[in-house]
Amino acid sequence: MTCRVVVLLSGRGSNFQAIAEASLPIEIVAVISNRPQAAGLEYARARGLTAVALDHTQHADREAFDSLLADEVERHQPDLVVLAGYMRILSSAFIARFDGRLLNIHPSLLPMFPGLKTHERALAEGIKIHGCTVHFVTADLDHGPIVIQAAVPVRADDTPATLAARVLQQEHRIYPQAVRWYAEGRLEKKHGHVNLKDDLTSQSVFSTGT
Template identity: 50%
Template sequence: MKRLVVLISGSGSNLQAILDYLAQGTCPAQVTAVISNKSDAYGLERARNAGIPTFSLSHKDFSSREAFDAELMTLIDSQHPDLVILAGFMRILTPEFTRHYSGRLFNIHPSLLPKYKGLNTHQRAIEAGDKLHGATVHFVTEELDGGPLIVQGQLDINPEDNPDSLAQRVHILEHQIYPMAIDWYCCDRLTLSPDGTVLLDNASLPSTGHIHRSS
């Protein structure tokens, strides 16, 4: 069984999707801890309801980003994780942190990377007149939202879409592709090679990652 540590800052909807997927029993993994930088994050309640140990570590208690990340690494490593999962963890991570977990640190971003790194992705996609939008699961590197892509979920932007409606549709897509990527990793189908190539079943993925199309 692979050991998963999930980092959150908010409601934990992706965490719930992961827990629901793992509950099916087909993926050889378990979430062994959920950590938040906000003690009132609802995702911690989701974890407690599932009987998973939770930890709260406020970045406001540390004098620097480096000091916080160092303590966070100590906490994560105490759980001996095979994979660390960022699920709405609203922190920019230091290079030391990302290097420490290189090849075993996932993030999900609400855009078709490399488009729209950062915030307000749904508004930006609509304003740009894009026909397609979606979400991306990627390995985390020092570059913000810039690590090698694993899988992208795509959907059509409808004429009636606004940022809120588009966000809701993308959330559904996130809940499909994040467990998929985690399953690949935990079944030893997915790896990150030293040169940054993502391999799925020993074949290199294209630069866009695997494409999952929403109906």
């Protein structure tokens, strides 16, 4: 059975595009944005996908908007909800409603550097390895069970922009992989950790590129 996926985004949705263009056993049944002008919606429409704009600024508070958002997501009967550059913190009620069906990608090797400005913070700390993480979403911000990570070297001459670009290349590799594993039923959660049922060693990607 094909896995039904709803995508949430706020901007261009480059990770959504990577997932949409990969050969995956999924059906993207809706793309929803809290910003009506998000470029990701235009990309979805160009591919003939259902694109929905829900403007969060038209609602009194986060809980009211998230209740509307959750109803819209549920209307499409998803097996999986993918956050692809969705730039709002989800309410605990929303997360609980889709518990175990919410994936996010974060531009750092979690649990290092949760939150924003990850590349700036990585450079400020002088670390030598940086990267990105796909994880299940929980009420604990950027601390849900990790599905897959990719690491990139940090160069002495890196800027936040050059480091971000290199990390983004890896995001586009590992997010489709995580979605594939979920769709194929290969992810096993136990004691707060996620492993592949049939392979315990392949949940990390190491880039040797510059």
